[in-house]
Amino acid sequence: MTPGDTFLIPDAIGPHLHFILSRLPDGSVILAHFATRRAYTDDTCVIQPGEHPFVKKETIVRYDQAYVCPAANLASLERIIIRKLEPLSGELLARILRGALSSPQTPDKIKNLIRNSTP
Secondary structure: OOOOOEEEEOOOOOOEEEEEEEEOOOOOEEEEEEEEOOOOOOOOOEEOOOOOOOOOOOEEEOHHHOEEEOHHHHHHHHHHOOEEEOOOOHHHHHHHHHHHHHOOOOOHHHHHHHHHHOO
16 A cells, blocks of 8 residues: 555445555555535645546545554455545645645644655
8 A cells, every 4th residue: 555545445424535645664554534525624635526536526635534554454454445446646645745734633643754754
């Protein structure tokens, strides 16, 4: 799994498009997911329809729910993936990473891990 990889994972309200935000030196990955843009959502990084084939309406990154998947759990993560989709473009991934560092919603732990893992 590499930064920019996208896939559907089930959750309580249906599958969301998750993606690898960053890979850490120990083999762990930082994951985040998209959600439909609403009046109350964090607008740090708004994705427009067409920026990724799965995105059909204005979408945001749920930086507040970004998390680390330890390397030891990657095999389990692979088993729950419903479907892999086209990776994020390099430009979109870079914009999302910049947003992660500037969003007030991104947990400080995630910001620090990104700063220390991104060249």
